[in-house]
Structure formats: C-alpha cells, structure tokens
Amino acid sequence: MKVGEEVKPHPDLKVLYYSYLLIPAAIVFGLVIIPSIIASFLYLRFVYAILVTFSLLTPFFLVVGFVAFWIRRYYPSISYLFTEDEIIAERGVWWKRKSVVPYNRITNIDVIQGPLSRRFGLGTVRVQTAGYSGTGGAGRVAELSILGVKNFEEIRDFITSLVKGIKPVAVEAEVKPITLRDLILQILAELRRIREAIEKEGT
Template identity: 40%
Template sequence: MPVQIDSPFTPDSSFRPYLIVVTGLGMLIPTFFFALMGFGILNGEDGGILAVIAGIFVVFAVAGGLWAYLYCRTVSYLLTPTEMTWGRGVLWKQTGIVPYNRITNVDIIQGPVMRLFGISNLRIQTAGYSANQLAEIKLQGIRDPEPLRAVIMDFVRSGHSIAAVTGAETITGSSSVSSGSRTQGTDAVVLQELRDITMVLKRIEEKMQ
C-alpha cells in the first residue's frame, strides 16, 4: 500500500469481508453451546434442534457481520515524522500514540484466512513489552506490509534507541561527547585531590620525625 506521512489511512478493503468471515466462524462456538441447551429442552427432536441451530447461527452471524462492518469504518492510522497514532472502536472509541523511539520491533503476521484475502497485520512491539505480552499497536488489514514496515523502521533507526529492559534512552552523538568530557573533568578533580592529600600526609610525617 502507498505510505504517506501526515495522511491518515485505513485497512485495505479486503479487511472487511475477512473480518466478517472470521466473525462468522467465531459464532460457531456460541451456536454450538446454545444448540446443546436447545437439544436438552426439545428432548432430542431432530427437526426442532436443527431449526434451533440454524436460527441461533443466523442471529449470531448477522450480529457479528454488522459489528465487523461498523468496526472497519472506525479503524484509522496515521504516521508522522515523530510518532504513529491509531484509533478504533464501535461502542468504546480507543486511540493511542506511540513515539518511534519507543518501538523495538515490527512483525508481519499473516494467518491462513488472511492469506486467502491477501492481507496481513503489522504487530508493533515497544520498549518494556515482552514477547508474551500483546503488542501495543496492531495495524490490521494491510495489503502490502513490507513498504509500511520499512518506513516505520527507518523512523525508528533515525531516532534515539531505547533499552528494551530498563526503558532508558541511549545517548548518542554530541551528548556522548559531552558525557565523556564530564567524565574526564571529574577524573582530573579527583586526581588533584589525591595529590593534595598526599602532600598533607608528607608534611605531617616530617613534623613527627
């Protein structure tokens, strides 16, 4: 997909039918649960239980499809020169901002159903997030993820890096030079103080003799 800085973008158009299919498949679990309840109520009448299963599945599938349609309309992303933002949510709107200097890795995720629709997800890992935790940002429904990942990683590499464990910023460039100068200055002061102490001790030793 074309990447434009400071221009909001949304998932690929294939993300909507993909999400509807996935949501419909997910409805099989609650349908099976309610079907068991209906089977017990109807005492195993085959015709009745089939009608109950079909009715429950239709209700859940329609509700899930409607939610997927509305959800896709709320998803948006934005890349700026310093950070990336996202927003989504049907009933509860969620938004987030992550600076590039907090990003540690960008993974491309593509499941079997996604492969059928030709889309992928970009999983953004940030400093302080372990591999067992959820990604802070997930860019969903991306048609051509490689250029987008390349742009994000270019911004990440151009900024200051963040220590993955402590979250401390690694100082580079002129800051490193200044730090080195301060260290050398401190060493010189300590060395001079040691020389003064040595002179005082020698004078005390001479007086005692």
C-alpha cells in the same frame, strides 16, 4: 508512503472477518442445530419440536447478526496516522481506543499472515516497543498492530526508516532496593573519605 499520511485497512479485511464468522457459524449450524431440529421432530410432539426449533435458531441468528453488525461498524473505525514523531492508532465501535507509539521506543517490527489472510493478500504489521511488558500465550504481545493491509511490507519498511533516523530511548532499569548492609558500607566509605580529606588538610 509519507509522513502525515493516514492509513486504513483494505476493504478485504471486512471479507476476512465475515469469513471468520461464517466458518464456525456454518459448523455449529450443520453439526449441532440441524441434527437437533431433526431429532426434535422425530421424537417430540409437533408443538414441542417447534419450540425447540425456535429456541435454537433465535439465539443463533441473534449472535451471528450482532457480530456481523459489529464487523460492519468496526472496520471504518480503524485508522493509523504516521506523524513525524509517532504512530497514532484509533479504533473501536462503542468504546474508542487511541494508541500512541513514538518511533524512538520501537524495538521490533513483524509481519504476520494467517492462512485465510494470506489468501486475501492481507497482512498485519506488529510493532513492539522498549519497556512494553505485555505477554501472551504465544509470546510477547505487540503494543500496536496495523491490521488488514496489503502493502504491509511497504509499511514495515517505512516505519523502519523512521526508526533508524531517531535515537532510541533507553529502557529504565529496575531500581534495586538498598539493604542495611549496603547503607552501612556507604556510610563507612563516606567517613573514610572525610577522614582522608581532613588528614590531607592537616599536613
């Protein structure tokens, strides 16, 4: 890899997303829809059974078709550009999202592989930065995730080499409010320094 190179997810990411769609869809279809249709034909009049069948199949195929369409459009929208100073990530179907992460704010780089993604040889490189406060149920949330790549170790090492060559930016500390007692003590200390300075000039 080199600076200025644009990285896109591997085409197998689409297959992975379709797998995430088809597995729950098959479970719902086999355990809910099919038994409901069979029961409707056994216990209802034919006309009502047809209505039940359409009422179950129509929303099911609409949802599956919509998600499949979204996957097909979402995959080509993902891109990652490695410049000299930062990573620029873009993605989105209807609402485009652009994230910029400077190398000098990166504090941690992880590689994540789920059970299915491991079978496809895919991994996700998660980048965390100083001062990023996003949290999730499983721990700290990454500010940037490089999705569906097979050379994830190469990307991780490449980012690490760029981070090591740049001085990190310190995280801004929280400003502590000044109490009335602290303010009085500061005023007294300043008056004491002024008095000592006057006494020195008098001598």
